[in-house]
Amino acid sequence: MNTSHKLLFGVPIVLGLVFGLGFALSFDNSSTIQSTEISTITLTEQELVNQDLLNNGLTNIDGVWYDQEYLDFQKLAKQLINEGKSVPLQIGGILTATHYNADRTQILSIQQVHNRVVDQGEDFLIQQAFKEGAAGETADADQIASICVSAEVSFVDTSETKTAANFDTSDNLGAVNNCISDAAVTSTSQTAIIGALTFDAPTHVPATTTITGIAICQGAAATPFNLCADAQAGSSGIMFSQVNIGDVTLASLETVDITYTLDISSAGS
Numbered sequence: 001m002n003t004s005h006k007l008l009f010g011v012p013i014v015l016g017l018v019f020g021l022g023f024a025l026s027f028d029n030s031s032t033i034q035s036t037e038i039s040t041i042t043l044t045e046q047e048l049v050n051q052d053l054l055n056n057g058l059t060n061i062d063g064v065w066y067d068q069e070y071l072d073f074q075k076l077a078k079q080l081i082n083e084g085k086s087v088p089l090q091i092g093g094i095l096t097a098t099h100y101n102a103d104r105t106q107i108l109s110i111q112q113v114h115n116r117v118v119d120q121g122e123d124f125l126i127q128q129a130f131k132e133g134a135a136g137e138t139a140d141a142d143q144i145a146s147i148c149v150s151a152e153v154s155f156v157d158t159s160e161t162k163t164a165a166n167f168d169t170s171d172n173l174g175a176v177n178n179c180i181s182d183a184a185v186t187s188t189s190q191t192a193i194i195g196a197l198t199f200d201a202p203t204h205v206p207a208t209t210t211i212t213g214i215a216i217c218q219g220a221a222a223t224p225f226n227l228c229a230d231a232q233a234g235s236s237g238i239m240f241s242q243v244n245i246g247d248v249t250l251a252s253l254e255t256v257d258i259t260y261t262l263d264i265s266s267a268g269s
Helices: 003-035 045-055 068-082 119-129 164-169
Strands: 058-061 064-067 092-100 107-116 144-150 179-181 186-188 191-200 209-218 239-250 255-263
Touching: 045 058, 045 107, 045 239, 064 068, 092 209, 092 239, 107 239, 119 239, 144 191, 144 255, 164 209, 164 239, 179 191, 209 255, 239 255
Parallel strands: 064 107
Antiparallel strands: 058 064, 092 107, 092 255, 144 179, 144 209, 186 191, 191 255, 209 239
8 A cells, every 4th residue: 555545544434533532522512511500599687697696705595695605604603503503604695686677567586695794894793783973973874775886807706805995996886876775674583684776777877888897885865976985975975795796787768676685583483
């Protein structure tokens, strides 16, 4: 066989290989397109709030979110009681935040979060309950009655030494009326309840503000007002407690009702 015949004989083979390769590439490409079709799932606001609280390290027990330190304390308290020993006092409250749509016909999310009283609040309780001298006495008009909201980007409520001034400096809101004072706190059976107090956008925060944290502060003569520390109009107000909530973003005209409950009743009372 001469050279020209060899070349012609090889042509069908080469073409067949090229055609087969092209078919394989086309088949693989169609398979790749099909495999990249991914479905997406949109979470409800309630699911996003719950996930946020989980990310904050909280645990949901019977509808209330608790931090691990509190749960560890409860285990220790049970052990001490079983051993017949005294249990150190740890005071905490429950904050409830209910987010409504603009016309308040639908609840978008609801959360109940346990929190502890900070050092400033514990000192305040001592000053209110015990007569330690004229310089430290606290008038009834200065009692705890207000709730303030914060839009701090990375709100943290684990610092026992955080003060009203610290809260105000970090609230990321500027000069807005982000605090409301309750005219008459409900007090019954060793339990105090502030609220529910209704915050809306844009009255108390700008529209689309994401509320990340809450402070419980002293009462104010004029409400709403701007700063937790200014509740007494002298930049010397105290923060009683703080709460890191699941993020709540208020669109224009949307509202969030916030209630703070402090129960100091003893067992069996």
